[in-house]
Amino acid sequence: MKVGVLGARGKVGAEICKAVDAADDLELVAQIDAGDEIDALVTSGAQVIVDFTHPDVVMDNLEFCIDHGIHAVVGTTGFDDARLAQLETWLASSPKTGVLIAPNFSIGAILMMRFSAIAAPFYDSVEIIELHHPTKADAPSGTAARTASLIADARKKAGSPPFPDATSQEIEGARGADVDGVRVHALRIRGMIAHQEVVMGGPGETLTIRHDSMDRASFGPGVLTGVRAVGANPGLTVGLEQFLDLD
């Protein structure tokens, strides 16, 4: 399968190029970045592209690809409902083309979130710890907040009771942030990259799911899974988990 990469000289894009190059069943035929001609996708015969560019240019890139029947795997951020609706419209005119929009290509993060949501209703208590480098601006991380929401949804659907908590004397902040009723604790530690632990407990036992992300290379397997599956899934797909066999 012939693959083009848009945003090929960015930090993530460069890792994707390496991963495509290393895969026996994929051929890297185009590496495009700001200033390069997008027509190279057509002349190189790219069948699928990976886009890690910028919200300002990604829609133009996708319009071009859909027009030319080139499937797309997109990690660029900034997709709201209006953008997704626009993509649906374009895809209606090119019914064999597939586009995957995914906010997260880390298979480990996806598994952690899914397993946590499945397990949460079986436990009395669920809390989240996330650990990142101290140059991060937001606390908690987007992944931790999203995990908390998924846990809260799963418990609501299952009719789970509120979490037990007898705290009556608290030094402010000790019990963490409340995200949809789930407590989230954010550590900022030099040497850490991106780590998260979901801790669940019931009478006499606990279950802990931990994801450690050490390197941008961790996006590689998820992106390649998308590249291999997107052509067989025409139309718009949101979320890599749609292409993973999780049952």
Add this chain to the structure above:
Amino acid sequence: MKVGVLGARGKVGAEICKAVDAADDLELVAQIDAGDEIDALVTSGAQVIVDFTHPDVVMDNLEFCIDHGIHAVVGTTGFDDARLAQLETWLASSPKTGVLIAPNFSIGAILMMRFSAIAAPFYDSVEIIELHHPTKADAPSGTAARTASLIADARKKAGSPPFPDATSQEIEGARGADVDGVRVHALRIRGMIAHQEVVMGGPGETLTIRHDSMDRASFGPGVLTGVRAVGANPGLTVGLEQFLDLD
């Protein structure tokens, strides 16, 4: 729902009695152990029984219960194919009665095994660490060996390649036991009870699922789940996971 417990004075049975007693929707109507009359189940109006007795007596207990249309949740060990076939025969004559035979009532252990099997094909490497008290006779634990088998099955089904391992100089035993191709490491540590960690890794990321079991009380929620579900599931069911919503 009226519940009887067989083996009520055993260590696990006593915990089950406490858990039934503490549940608002369940009434503990009979506590039976060696020397007591099993007829008390009928006179007390028990609708479901829990059996944590002994392989020597469990079949007689179950024949009695099935005869009297009392559902059964069974944690006693020793069920081979012949015994399961016998149960099927008895149940054929009492088609509204449900029997659940489960080797493990720890919901955490069940979730750990299931999540590991789902996740394993997405990773290059998977190994298991189990930690138990130093008076344990077998290494690795039965749960660890079973987890390894489930992981091996899942990877075989998915066509996963062998695990990478460049070890050329090894002090004997350093790389653990090989259970169906999965490396298992057993620690024996005073103060530990029963703990297991499944460690999985791919490029730049790892996923770890850890189960800590500190107390026999951990069987309670699983047994109660069985008690509540078995009446609505006539016939023979093997494995508590059949009654858990795991998707």
Add this chain to the structure above:
Amino acid sequence: MKVGVLGARGKVGAEICKAVDAADDLELVAQIDAGDEIDALVTSGAQVIVDFTHPDVVMDNLEFCIDHGIHAVVGTTGFDDARLAQLETWLASSPKTGVLIAPNFSIGAILMMRFSAIAAPFYDSVEIIELHHPTKADAPSGTAARTASLIADARKKAGSPPFPDATSQEIEGARGADVDGVRVHALRIRGMIAHQEVVMGGPGETLTIRHDSMDRASFGPGVLTGVRAVGANPGLTVGLEQFLDLD
């Protein structure tokens, strides 16, 4: 060595009795609780006592013991400067008697605190996570707060800079409680007993020290260490760490 236990029918006291009983070099000669005559210590020939009673009675107990030249190992709380001064006065009249007052007999907790204080000045970042059962009233735990203070002291003494933290967008509480400048995160999880983790990090590496306390039995070895050492250390000693070889 002949040992008496005061508060022998309390939860901790009962564990201490068991531990003394199990030790080859110690003989349990008196078990005293509210309502019993303290003279039994003299008639039984107790050489050392262990006191896990109540702040209201502990001073009377100690006055009696010091008067009779019986060494004391004390886990009862409530010792302020006035009480310690009173003990010094009594001990001056009985110069061969030793009294150990210790807020914590868990050797693991003592080691965790000491190692954290030694290591903290070598790292850019240090934070504390503590996990307890959800019926605990205070957050963070006393041990976590004390660990934070010791870390802050060690860093101040070493001239360590403030911890790096670029957080500019925070959901309230996400970054934990500030105890002497050290961030402390408290989880309340059913199934947990008493657990603490000190996480330290510098460029490219992290060091984590974790203490898991599962059972009151964990006080046993610390109390016995005190019992064996107190006689050879006349006068007042505060803190079990004084009797441990930690270099």
Add this chain to the structure above:
Amino acid sequence: MKVGVLGARGKVGAEICKAVDAADDLELVAQIDAGDEIDALVTSGAQVIVDFTHPDVVMDNLEFCIDHGIHAVVGTTGFDDARLAQLETWLASSPKTGVLIAPNFSIGAILMMRFSAIAAPFYDSVEIIELHHPTKADAPSGTAARTASLIADARKKAGSPPFPDATSQEIEGARGADVDGVRVHALRIRGMIAHQEVVMGGPGETLTIRHDSMDRASFGPGVLTGVRAVGANPGLTVGLEQFLDLD
């Protein structure tokens, strides 16, 4: 302080250059590698050098430095007793010069080893888990084997009894490698870099010390500690721990 780096274009050497450059109190005045003239150390006025070169050239480098009164911090391997004796001889003629030979500049690894050795005699059970990338040739790692030896020494000195272990049925290798009587378990997991956990336990409690090394940058702080201290410590020093305040 003016610093020169020998082996400046190697992987570790390049990290050291960065770390020296980033330190306010140090000036990087010479970066030397194979083919460069070592005289540049003198002309640049280097007061201390760091050597991460090769066993074949390190002795020549050190003879030159000692001759010119330049202090040296050495991470190059291959120092046997004969080489150390040679260094002592050279240093005798240059009594104000300091040389530090260290097999490990990771402060975290040094702390983990030291704390484990201090704590080990207080516990009934001690075992080691190490986790590395699957391209590593030896199992267990050198650091794990060294930690096991230090633990064994500490327990021998303290008169600690053998570890309890009731294992009677073992799948070969499950209980790990025996290094001086300490069980060591080696995992090989893609995505891991270099990680080690020392697990200790006694009645009702466990203490775990974990070191995670993610990046060569982790050597930086240790090397800089050596650079700043070596001039004030004339003569030969073996082991960075000699320069750390660990009490």
